[in-house]
Amino acid sequence: MPYHRTGLAEQMAQQLLRPGFLDTSLRSGLFLSGQRRVGKTTFLAADLIPALEALGAVVIYVDLWSQPQANPAELVHGAIRQALAELQTPGSSVLKRLKRVTGLDLGAAGFSFGFKLAELGKPGGVSLAQAFTELVDRAQTDVVLIVDEVQHALGHAEGDAMLHALKAARDAINTRPDTPGHFLFVGTGSHRARVQELAVKGNQAFNGAVTHEFPVLGREFVEHVLTQVRPQLGDKTPSAAVTEAAFQAMGHRPEELMKALNVLRSLPPGTSPDEHLPTIAQSLSATAADIELQKVETLGALTEAVFARICGEDGDARGLFTAEALKAYGVQLGREVAAPEVQGALGALMGANLVMRIKHGHYGVTDPLVEKAWRARQESQGLLGAKGKGEAKRAADRRPAP
Numbered sequence: 001m002p003y004h005r006t007g008l009a010e011q012m013a014q015q016l017l018r019p020g021f022l023d024t025s026l027r028s029g030l031f032l033s034g035q036r037r038v039g040k041t042t043f044l045a046a047d048l049i050p051a052l053e054a055l056g057a058v059v060i061y062v063d064l065w066s067q068p069q070a071n072p073a074e075l076v077h078g079a080i081r082q083a084l085a086e087l088q089t090p091g092s093s094v095l096k097r098l099k100r101v102t103g104l105d106l107g108a109a110g111f112s113f114g115f116k117l118a119e120l121g122k123p124g125g126v127s128l129a130q131a132f133t134e135l136v137d138r139a140q141t142d143v144v145l146i147v148d149e150v151q152h153a154l155g156h157a158e159g160d161a162m163l164h165a166l167k168a169a170r171d172a173i174n175t176r177p178d179t180p181g182h183f184l185f186v187g188t189g190s191h192r193a194r195v196q197e198l199a200v201k202g203n204q205a206f207n208g209a210v211t212h213e214f215p216v217l218g219r220e221f222v223e224h225v226l227t228q229v230r231p232q233l234g235d236k237t238p239s240a241a242v243t244e245a246a247f248q249a250m251g252h253r254p255e256e257l258m259k260a261l262n263v264l265r266s267l268p269p270g271t272s273p274d275e276h277l278p279t280i281a282q283s284l285s286a287t288a289a290d291i292e293l294q295k296v297e298t299l300g301a302l303t304e305a306v307f308a309r310i311c312g313e314d315g316d317a318r319g320l321f322t323a324e325a326l327k328a329y330g331v332q333l334g335r336e337v338a339a340p341e342v343q344g345a346l347g348a349l350m351g352a353n354l355v356m357r358i359k360h361g362h363y364g365v366t367d368p369l370v371e372k373a374w375r376a377r378q379e380s381q382g383l384l385g386a387k388g389k390g391e392a393k394r395a396a397d398r399r400p401a402p
Helices: 006-017 021-028 040-054 072-088 093-102 128-139 157-174 192-200 219-236 240-249 254-265 273-298 301-311 323-333 339-351 368-398
Strands: 030-033 058-063 143-148 183-189 210-213 355-359 362-365
Touching (some): 021 157, 040 143, 058 072, 254 273, 273 301, 301 362, 323 339
């Protein structure tokens, strides 16, 4: 039985589409940040989008994580074109829902736009401001664009231009005194610093927008899960308090919680679930990060050296191709390293969703937890190395003089 956050979704939908005086700033844009795999995308698809549509909004959704190597602007333009095409199609599910919720009278026809969809986002074609303004006027309602993993737009000239075009659309529509609807932009992302940068840096299109931490799942979700698994676990079902603590230790990630509860199933009869669950949770958390770090190792020594350099720069690495950097790679590998090789290694890391471009020439680790795990591993290895050297010195000191 799926877990829905209906109350939270309805509250957010109301704040976005029917804002009180203190919520009108949301029309400048809303950015939600939270770690990967904490249920952001599930919440958007299963709860928030239906809540927005129930209030009559036209919702367009795009996930930049789905194709991390693709041009983010192309992904957004493609999603917009697809949504507009559905509104043009008589009898489409989107059109039927809009008619039912808003009472819009279009007869049997779909929407008719004064531009060709293929021109959207193309040089010399219709602008996003023109397209969204016409959509709001035709639909006589609000339009909400949701961009999941929005931080992937950073570092791309096309992505930056796209965000500025969306800001222009927001300003063109929302500043009209008698607009029949508003344009709302919602961006979510798994890297807090990157997402917040989109709203607080002066050179960003949505500077001044609202930023919030994504509300993670908590005690109610844990109790819901325990209710579902109790028939299978029986006396191996842990208490809600211990399960909640384990869930927190695993970063509030539902998938990891289910894995941990499945491990409890295999324990011998009479085992105390509350005694073992914390250890299981800790082990799974480390394993999840290790899996990502193992991907780095399989990509080769140079790729690992580039990843290490990125992790060592506080998440904002630059100068990966400088003479000094190439020399450092060469020392690690015991051979000369050329810039094209580094470019290939960087491409492999980006293709595996391990690294993302922040801006031109600047790179960071995609998942903060993976970066944290790498740093912890390096610190541990450093301590072990220091301990080994200390023991060797003490052994040498104990040797009798010749």
